[in-house]
Amino acid sequence: MVYFTTFVAVCGSHEFGTCAGYSSPTQDAIVEELGLSTAEYSVFGSILTFGVMIGAITGGPIADFVGRKWTMRIASALCVAGWLAIYFAEGALALDIGRLATGYGMGVFSYVVPIFIAEITPKNLRGALTAVKQAKILYEHSWLELQAWSYWQKALACSKFCPLASLIPCAVLLFGLFFIPESPRWLAKTGREKEFEAALQKLRGKDADISEEAAEIQVKGFKYIETLQPLPKASILDLFQRRYLSSVIIGVGLMVIQQFGGINGICFYTSNIFEEAVLYSSRLKSKFLQVIVTAIGAALVDRAGRKPLLLILGTGLVLGCIVTALSFFLKVHDLAADAVPILAVTGILLYIAAFSAGMGAVPWVVMSEIFPINIKGVAGGFATLVNWFGAWAVSYTFNYLMSWSSYGTFLLYAVINATGMVFVITVVLETKGRSLEQIQVAINRE
Template sequence: MKQSYNNTYILGISFISALGGYLFGFDFAVISGALPFLQQQFGLDAYWEGFATGSLALGAIIGCLVAGTMADKYGRKKGLLLAAAIFGISSLAMALAPARDFFIAFRLVAGIGVGMASMLSPMYIAEVAPAHLRGRMVAINQLTVVTGILVTNLVNYTLRNNGPDAWRWMFGLGIIPSLLFFAGALWLPESPRWLVKVGRSEEAGIILEKIGNAKDALGIIERSMNEKLNVGPAFNKAVLPAVFIGIILAIFQQLCGINVVFNYTPRIFQSIGVSQDGQLLQTVFIGGVNLVFTLLAMVLVDKLGRKPLMLIGAGGLAILYIIVVRMLAAGSANVSWFLLAAIGTYAMSLAPVTWVLISEIFPNKIRSAATSIAVLSLWAAYFVLVFTFPILFERLKDSTFYIYAVICVLGFIFIWRNVQETKGKTLEELEDVIVRH
């Protein structure tokens, strides 16, 4: 008999938990529009420009560590509520920052919320969504990330002529989505898989009944939790290959280089003589393309599959970066088209699918710990990327993108050889395929 699901309920809880992704997108994108103002306000050189941008990642590393422990001890829902509170407090603090160091300190605090949400939102969705919908539901998190980026870029562009303190409004407006996320998270049910893990199977059964996959699901989850897999810590021999793949994919998603286009759009276009208005307008175009191709990814991820999309992303970016180098060297404004193509390629492949894979490939018993390690690695790689780009771009100029092209080629080879297709399988089936085989 075909199992029926409460798709409206599943979509609702997925969207609400994914609001953490919107705030992730906000904090990720707001710095791009604010940097020209921050440079004037605080006199930032290349080093401090990179550190002010990258401090978000340092906080996100802390957030991943906090989230992993909290998610195991207190549940996924409480972690999402704490992340929402941190987002709101840090947004106000950055808006009121009297000095550079105060601003950077609270951008780091904002990163703690980003790190928590970036780990907990996709993990929570993966644990509540049925197998046939899981790819699309987890991709909703990436959809809210790119929506946050686009809306923030539009707001930044609108505020660009509001004087030297325009950046304060850019950051302060983050309080609005923070409050919405907090209110929504209060309504969320706890993850049924976490409830089973802590011995609250009856509550898990009630939630599974609402989701619509209660038939046999509770028993399968209980058996998965009770099996003597002897995984111990996340780096136990039995699960090391899955953890290793998760870490490499997370690092590659950042070191592929595309986020320098998001974070340093003004600097890149300034190098070919585009005005400040034009620079900020490019961030809006980038946000729009990012959103459209993320929607495409949501259609393809459960049809075409995870591995083909990852290969398209890695290979496509390597080719586009080589073209971008030539265009920047020639000072051609047409480079915009190829940067937008790179954004679109990333948005329908590496950006959402990496999060989907990270949420899928770890066994139930260690999912929060292993996810924490993978996402921590992602944020460490993001810090390296955005901290080094202003320095590299000062010295190497357009040739900096050759470095990212080489990384994309290496990523393509790794994905081809090591990543298994995961579409259409339950988390428990994947545990059997990935860990035991």
């Protein structure tokens, strides 16, 4: 039941991947079909980010109020409405409304899916199953990129195919939600003790002994909740109280490092980077490398631990940036021309591989584990908002930085990633093998 429930929830991440990857390979088909100007298509492509930010900041409070399952239903319904608006669009306005709706659903899914998976899984599987979300996103993004690599496949990626194909995971999710239980910890938080026990029993199996796990959630969780009952409902400003500061710094700090280390600039402009390095290489290979390595990272996160994985692969991020910077330095100064393309490909692929298994997936795992139950909605929404703002900022500034200095850009990213490793060593708490309740006890002690 845990695997089936995770599969249903991860269908939300399918929407995440298809929404993010939709606009690039379909641009020519949409512009030709609807006669859009460059400005109109730019609005269509970029308005997704605004929807995501709104969904990120509101998804947490909604999940706390109506539950994880209903939040996924709401996000799915908006994605369905958005894709239908895009499918039936006859002009720019309908496209933009549909894109905004799917973006909002993306923002909600980016928070609620990892939180829900973390709350339903046993502690020994939590990291791996939460990281599956990232692999699913990358797979769907890669599938859409594939459509642009041959004429007939690109025709399949036109605006009349992808919206309909993207309705399938929404249907699976909406149907599957009738058969999976609500998060036991959310039920515990809202005081529904009988439903809590029934949900936990369903997840662990009808013959499983849940007494020990239920007692841990009840004794540590309920007592903690009781101390929070007199407190007013959490707001953004409450996140900066001393009692929450450690978890907020860890969760938000990892999201800042994840994005400002340069991933979105590098991945969005991989082809441009290879062209600049005098080599046009298939970014498709880098996309599927992400999928494969992320899957490997998901298998290791519960064995190696969160911090060791971040530190070992953080070294790969720094080295990848330095090698890429060296390739551009040689190109700018007309040195060792034969080595330039080899260094560029090696550096970029090393960076992407290290990011996919480490900083790409692990911060979402930690974010789903680190926040106390009473601020999880607000704090998770805030961390997700910071993540998406960082994604926009890096994507927006990347070309300006490359114009300033190609090798300087990658040296800057190397410094940021090295700083991130120091942050992981000094601030981040290891959550491997601990229940969510044990994590809160450890944070409060520190």
